[in-house]
Amino acid sequence: MPGLLLGDEAPNFEAETTQGRIRFHDFLGDSWGILFSHPRDFTPVCTTELGRAAKLASEFSKRNVKMIALSIDSVQDHLSWSKDINAYNGEQPEEKLPFPIIADANRELAVKLGMLDPDERDKDGMPLTARVVFVFGPDKKLKLSILYPATTGRNFDEILRVVDSLQLTAYKKVATPVDWKPGDSVMVVPTLPDEEAKKLFPKGVFTKDLPSGKKYLRYTPQPE
Numbered sequence: 001m002p003g004l005l006l007g008d009e010a011p012n013f014e015a016e017t018t019q020g021r022i023r024f025h026d027f028l029g030d031s032w033g034i035l036f037s038h039p040r041d042f043t044p045v046c047t048t049e050l051g052r053a054a055k056l057a058s059e060f061s062k063r064n065v066k067m068i069a070l071s072i073d074s075v076q077d078h079l080s081w082s083k084d085i086n087a088y089n090g091e092q093p094e095e096k097l098p099f100p101i102i103a104d105a106n107r108e109l110a111v112k113l114g115m116l117d118p119d120e121r122d123k124d125g126m127p128l129t130a131r132v133v134f135v136f137g138p139d140k141k142l143k144l145s146i147l148y149p150a151t152t153g154r155n156f157d158e159i160l161r162v163v164d165s166l167q168l169t170a171y172k173k174v175a176t177p178v179d180w181k182p183g184d185s186v187m188v189v190p191t192l193p194d195e196e197a198k199k200l201f202p203k204g205v206f207t208k209d210l211p212s213g214k215k216y217l218r219y220t221p222q223p224e
């Protein structure tokens with residue numbers, strides 16, 4: 001079955017983009033990466049999403065995350081659409097966005113990565129791309145995926161939030177609870193023994209008492 005599962009290595013595909021031809025692993029380098037797909041150029045929801053993604057580019061860059069979009073149109077269309085996206089953002093209608101957009105006019109990559117939405121089709125009856133987000137770690141393994149249908153725009157603040165959570169897990173060995181926001185307390189992972197947790201988290205580990213008597217709800221202030 002095409003698509004990617006958590007832990008899979010990013011395929012090292014070659015593609016034409018608005019910033020030239022790339023090989024995906026070279027593009028990622030040692031950075032984190034986010035690959036987000038869009039149904040089609042010159043469509044309303046996609047325009048708002050790419051506008052928001054462009055506005056948040058410095059936030060992704062701060063977190064060492066390289067951004068790349070994909071849409072099933074040509075480079076020429078992507079460049080022309082980029083002017084609309086910049087204008088939507090209230091900026092000069094330039095062709096340049098702070099990230100490349102992959103051209104996938106024959107849907108080869110979209111099929112390989114499991115990105116098609118069977119319910120949304122073009123005038124020839126061909127499926128459009130769904131709204132997929134893949135976040136890859138510096139090891140090029142898939143750390144997170146999000147799959148929305150073409151008709152539902154994503155929340156890019158949420159995507160930044162999950163990047164923060166993934167990086168806290170990668171660098172500080174903690175998990176993040178429901179509705180967690182940066183600065184909130186985080187959770188000690190169940191596999192970490194109490195003694196090690198105390199050493200690892202000098203700000204303290206706080207356990208909530210539960211009817212079961214089991215001490216698994218362990219919080220610690222967000223590590224720096």
Ligand code: BEZ
Binds near residue numbers: 043044046
């Ligand atoms: C949009 O971006 O607005 C869109 C694209 C395909 C299907 C539905 C909406």
